[in-house]
Amino acid sequence: MIDLLWLAASIVVIVVLIIKVKLHPAISLIIGTLLLGLLTQIPLPELASGAAAGFGDLMTGIGLSVGFGIILGQLMSDSGGARVIARTLVGATSERFAMYGLAGAAFLLSIPVFYDVTFVILIPLAVAIARESGKPLPLAVGAVALGAGTAHTMVPPTPNPLAAGEIMDFDVGIMLIVGGIGGFVAVIAAVAAYSAIIAKVWRPERDVDSEPAFVEHGAEGRRAPSFVVALLPLIAPIALILLGTVWNAVAGEPPSWVAFFSDKTIALLIGVLVAYLVASRSMSRSDMNDSANTAVQSAGIVLLITGAGGAFGAIIERAGIGDLIAESVSALGGNYALALLACYGVGLAFRLAVGSGTVASITTMTIMASVAPAIGIHPVWVAMACLAGALSLGHINDSGFWVTAKIPGFSVSGGLKTYTLPQFLASVAALLFTLVGATVLPMG
Template sequence: MIDILWLALSIAVIVLLIIKVKLHPAISLVLGTLLLGTLTQVSTGELVGVVTGGFGELMAGIGLSVGFGIILGQLMSDSGGARVIARTLVGATSDRFAMFGLAGAAFLLSIPVFYDVTFVILVPLAIAIAKEARKPMPLAVGSVALGAGTAHTMVPPTPNPLAAGEIMNFDVGIMLLVGGIGGFVSVLGGVALYSMILPRVWRPAGDVDGEPAMVEHAGVRREPGFVLALLPLLVPIAIILTGTVWSATVEELPGWAAFVTDKTIALLIGALVAYLVAARGMNRDEMNESAGTAVQSAGLVLLVTGAGGAFGAVIEAAGIGDLIAESVSAFGGNFFVALLACYLVGMAFRVAVGSGTVASITTMTIMASLAPVIGVHPVWVAMACLSGALSLGHLNDSGFWVTAKIPNFSVTGGLKVYTLPEFLASVVALAFTLVGATVFPMG
């Protein structure tokens, strides 16, 4: 059991390097990984190979998929398609359900688009909708944060849920299906709870610093229609889900079907569709610049994700994953307690390091061996880890400052429009996970 102590020490070092030394999370993860390998007596001659092998194995599984997904999302944003989707979805709701419409639009857009970009696109619309529907402006802003944060944490092709299948060895289509349904339920439940709680805690005198800093969007010559704007997102999702459902009904997919429905090919097709849609309002140079911006963003995300894969490889090489599984088994293997532990570990990482990506990837690598012991499908373990990673973003999270400062809220106001709604969504997601693992264990 001394190896469990070394794992805890290595995690503490990673957290301190990120928080106190201000090293990049990827470098901190690799240093913590090397420390863990040394302490657990992984052969010095093999350690570097294990680390690079873990990084490379995860990148081989999701690297291109993440890159294509980010390019797809950036083109949707720059072509104006994301704004068209948001306006249409919000416009389809009545004043009574306007906050659900805003959160739903944020949820849908953040499946392919980064949180910060989604928020910047939607916050002017949220402020306008709040005035028209006679709703509190912070409620509208918090609903956007809730929807965007939930999708970015739980629904592929964003890196966290996309990595879940590779880390825990299950079909990404299952993550897409369970994460999509669970995320949507979390948004509905989260907005309902948030609408009841926020009026009781909001104090304008201390929570608002001034008038919102409105964001001006550069227009495109010709925005796509609603259906066209949705195509880059719907096409790869439909392809991946088709492959998942088809493979469940036959012993082996035909070669061409396995090729087309692979997540990498599906997202490549989605990126090509995004190019075709964007071409209606953008020239070639503008589209290439958009894709270049996406690739730059992808590089940072992939470094952190791959470093998490290296950490997981050392955990596996040292046998720590099996030790964790044996410990859970010794306490009766209760899936309820185990999934709650996954949530709390994810929450602890989110509070400590701020980054939802670091919290998600690290927690899933630690808990990767848990599913067989507690008798549930690994997707439920992934959902519990991701729910915890969604829970308590705060001042050490870049998303917090984007959410607080564009509407010009104070720090306490930011906690109420970013931390509170995402926490409520995470609790609903955990409840969905526990119910799902009870009704459909699929272990």
């Protein structure tokens, strides 16, 4: 059991390097990986090759998919399609359900688009809706934050849930179905709970610093696509991925052409090509190239962190710690509820400590990858519990917190009430969905 202590020590080192030394999370994860290998006495050549293989194996599985997904989202944003989708969805709801429409728009947009971009697109709408409907502005801002944060954490093709299938060895289509349904249910529940809470805790004299400051978005002034056309880049890859998953569940092994087009990399490549076609109506070739370059730069950072998490996971397995974790979980008597709560707790601790939801998600799933077989449930439920924990407590050490607080003109306390609180409510709702789902459909 000393190896579990070495794992804990390595995690502490990773957290300290990120928080105190201010090293990049990817570098910190690799240092923690090497330290774990040394402490568990893995031979040095094997340690080096094992870490590199872990990085490479995860990149083989999701590298192109993550890159294509980010390019797709950037093109949707820059072409104006994302804004059209948001306005249409919000406009389709009545005044009574305006906050649900706003959260739903944020949820849908953040499936392909980064949280910060989604927030910048939606915040002018949030302010306008709050004024027109007489709803508090912090309620509208919190609805955007929880909708966008939940989708970005739980629904592929964003990096965290996309990596879940590779780390835990299951079909990404299952993650898409369970994460999509569970995330949407969590958003609805969280909006209801947040609506009941925010008025009781909001103190304008302490929580507001200034008037809202909007950031100009590159899509303004462009000839935006229609709602249906704007949705095509998102619908195409999701439909193709689900085709393979459903075919496999209903008819068994799919034919080669279905397996090819439903592969996540091919599906997302097709989605990117559709996004290019949609964007070509309002953007020049130079503009589309700039969008793709911006996306690739963002993807590089995400992939480096994700790959470093893969290296960490490879050394955990080579040291036999994965089996130790599984044995520890089995000692609970196969109690899957306690095991899922433990997954949530580890994710929460990482998010609280390091701020980055990506680091929290990838590291937690890496550590808990061996849990599902030990408790006899499908690994998607373990992934959901880990991701719910990673959604939970973003605060001042998270860049998303400052975007959410400062653009609407809120103070730090205001940011905690419009970013941390609503996303925590969504994470709890997602955890409850996971516990119920693992009970009704263990699929072990």
